[in-house]
Amino acid sequence: MSDHPLRVAVLGGPGTYTDAAAGTFFGDSIQIIGKSDFDGIFEAVSTGQVERGIVPIENSLAGSIHRNYDLLLRHDLSIIGETQIHIAHQLIALPGVELADVKKVYSHPQPLAQCEQTLSNLLPEAEQISARDTVSSVKQLIEQNITDGAALASERAAQIYNLNIIKANMQDNSENYTRFVAISPEPVAPPADAKTSIVYSMDNLPGSLFKSLAVFALRDIDLTKIESRPLQGKRWQYFFYIDFLGSMAEERCQNALNHLQEITTFFKVLGSYPRGC
Amino acid sequence: MSDHPLRVAVLGGPGTYTDAAAGTFFGDSIQIIGKSDFDGIFEAVSTGQVERGIVPIENSLAGSIHRNYDLLLRHDLSIIGETQIHIAHQLIALPGVELADVKKVYSHPQPLAQCEQTLSNLLPEAEQISARDTVSSVKQLIEQNITDGAALASERAAQIYNLNIIKANMQDNSENYTRFVAISPEPVAPPADAKTSIVYSMDNLPGSLFKSLAVFALRDIDLTKIESRPLQGKRWQYFFYIDFLGSMAEERCQNALNHLQEITTFFKVLGSYPRGC
Numbered sequence: 118m119s120d121h122p123l124r125v126a127v128l129g130g131p132g133t134y135t136d137a138a139a140g141t142f143f144g145d146s147i148q149i150i151g152k153s154d155f156d157g158i159f160e161a162v163s164t165g166q167v168e169r170g171i172v173p174i175e176n177s178l179a180g181s182i183h184r185n186y187d188l189l190l191r192h193d194l195s196i197i198g199e200t201q202i203h204i205a206h207q208l209i210a211l212p213g214v215e216l217a218d219v220k221k222v223y224s225h226p227q228p229l230a231q232c233e234q235t236l237s238n239l240l241p242e243a244e245q246i247s248a249r250d251t252v253s254s255v256k257q258l259i260e261q262n263i264t265d266g267a268a269l270a271s272e273r274a275a276q277i278y279n280l281n282i283i284k285a286n287m288q289d290n291s292e293n294y295t296r297f298v299a300i301s302p303e304p305v306a307p308p309a310d311a312k313t314s315i316v317y318s319m320d321n322l323p324g325s326l327f328k329s330l331a332v333f334a335l336r337d338i339d340l341t342k343i344e345s346r347p348l349q350g351k352r353w354q355y356f357f358y359i360d361f362l363g364s365m366a367e368e369r370c371q372n373a374l375n376h377l378q379e380i381t382t383f384f385k386v387l388g389s390y391p392r393g394c
Numbered sequence: 395m396s397d398h399p400l401r402v403a404v405l406g407g408p409g410t411y412t413d414a415a416a417g418t419f420f421g422d423s424i425q426i427i428g429k430s431d432f433d434g435i436f437e438a439v440s441t442g443q444v445e446r447g448i449v450p451i452e453n454s455l456a457g458s459i460h461r462n463y464d465l466l467l468r469h470d471l472s473i474i475g476e477t478q479i480h481i482a483h484q485l486i487a488l489p490g491v492e493l494a495d496v497k498k499v500y501s502h503p504q505p506l507a508q509c510e511q512t513l514s515n516l517l518p519e520a521e522q523i524s525a526r527d528t529v530s531s532v533k534q535l536i537e538q539n540i541t542d543g544a545a546l547a548s549e550r551a552a553q554i555y556n557l558n559i560i561k562a563n564m565q566d567n568s569e570n571y572t573r574f575v576a577i578s579p580e581p582v583a584p585p586a587d588a589k590t591s592i593v594y595s596m597d598n599l600p601g602s603l604f605k606s607l608a609v610f611a612l613r614d615i616d617l618t619k620i621e622s623r624p625l626q627g628k629r630w631q632y633f634f635y636i637d638f639l640g641s642m643a644e645e646r647c648q649n650a651l652n653h654l655q656e657i658t659t660f661f662k663v664l665g666s667y668p669r670g671c
Contacts, residue, residue, distance in 0.1 A: 154514075156514075175630075176624075177624050177629045177630060178624055178626060179460075179624070180460055180622075180623055180624050183456075183457055226503060226524075229524070244523065244524075245523075245524045246521065246522075246523050246524070247503075247506075247521070247522045247523070247524060290626055290627060292626070292627045292628075292629060294629055296630075323614070323616040324610075324611045324614075324616070324617075326607065326617060326620060327604070327607045327608065327610070327611040327617075328611075330603065330604045330607060331604065333601075333604070334601045334604040334605075337600070337601075339600040339601070340601075340603060340604075341630070342622075342630075343603060343620075343622060344622065345457075345620060345621065346457055347453070347454050347455055347456070347457050349455060349567055349569070350567060350569045351569070352454045352569060352571055353454060353573075353618070353619075353671075394630075
């Protein structure tokens with residue numbers, strides 16, 4: 118047992134949504150290590166710089182965060198848990214800056230997408246500038262003394278940096294939740310109420326997706342998510358990412374996955390972990 | 395029969411990839427009407443300002459263009475055809491600007507995503523700024539005389555605006571193809587070699603996706619694409635978008651879709667059209 122607190126890599130630092138998810142999942146007795154992008158989080162866990170990482174995987178409005186699906190495939194890490202948090206984006210600016218002054222909106226591409234309609238009604242002419250994370254966009258306002266711009270970030274980010282919220286709750290839909298997964302070099306022993314995440318690809322044969330879903334349906338295993346991502350370099354072929362309710366410790370799930378491997382050309386278990394949402 | 399050439403709404407204007415796709419699909423005897431975003435293309439076709447529109451729907455590297463899936467759902471238009479074009483992004487700058495000068499990269503979010511790794515190796519510190527389309531980002535360089543930035547756009551865009559390509563073929567993977575669909579207020583009579591696109595949602599019951607795919611598998615109907623999008627306001631529920639080989643004029647396809655409607659809570663045919671890719 119190490120004598121330092123659990124080190125967890127998050128996007129950005131205090132005040133990002135990833136930071137909030139780390140607190141929800143791991144509690145307060147952790148050491149937060151900020152990274153400038155999702156690749157950096159996976160790298161830090163892979164190289165042992167930190168014990169754990171946490172990344173957003175899906176938003177209830179904008180859909181999947183594809184970069185993290187691609188990184189889960191590329192790195193040899195395990196999903197050890199999941200959590201979801203409610204997202205509310207605030208339009209944040211330096212003291213004295215008013216809505217009419219805003220010519221540029223800074224944020225991570227995901228919040229920009231989630232506020233798309235509100236932004237196009239409220240600030241149709243504003244330039245949208247991508248930041249590495251929501252808190253970086255807030256810090257950028259301060260460091261560059263930007264008086265013709267604003268950032269989209271959490272209320273907590275506004276508090277930490279002592280800036281003004283010039284327009285609250287910018288998200289197009291209040292039913293805005295993001296699901297995060299915690300990643301670790303080693304898998305956890307899955308509990309009874311578990312979820313398992315896998316990825317696979319198949320030769321592009323007629324009915325192949327149907328056959329692959331049959332291995333679950335025939336065993337009454339419920340799917341909670343299916344996502345397809347392009348297979349790089351193979352035009353119009355896909356990896357399928359599936360979440361199902363069940364644990365790798367259960368015989369029926371092992372049987373289903375053995376059956377699946379009879380028909381897949383690539384197969385990987387991303388993790389079997391306590392069901393959190 | 396009207397006496398003016400067919401009017402086709404595209405993203406931006408001459409030199410965008412959408413413009414190139416319009417030329418490939420409709421030929422040269424058309425009048426191109428540029429729109430500033432995908433919403434504007436759908437609006438123009440819906441209101442009768444133009445007879446046709448063309449939008450990207452999927453890229454072989456970055457995946458689906460979700461905005462256009464959402465817009466197909468929202469508007470009462472029909473897909474009447476498809477085409478694909480090879481994508482090569484050039485880093486374009488004003489005369490005299492060199493790679494070392496580039497602190498900002500302007501483009502549409504999709505090209506930025508497709509050049510993600512090249513950009514992070516070549517210009518790790520560069521700010522990425524979203525433009526409405528690739529050609530707008532090129533025009534922005536000229537209009538604002540930007541000497542510390544460059545745009546990602548096609549070779550044709552560089553030629554039209556007489557700018558320099560300071561780094562060619564920026565895309566992370568040369569197998570970069572985009573599939574476009576042509577949209578019209580009225581459906582076409584589908585030919586023998588047709589593709590059909592549909593969207594549906596179901597109550598979130600165990601095995602429901604499997605059951606919905608069974609209606610195709612039981613009739614040997616091949617799927618070419620499946621995409622899930624969040625159902626707005628219903629946490630972790632989805633619309634499924636499916637393309638299958640077959641025409642609405644075929645009895646087995648009509649039977650499959652009647653069968654599908656027995657188990658769906660929402661169902662819509664987006665179009666049945668000549669197979670183009």
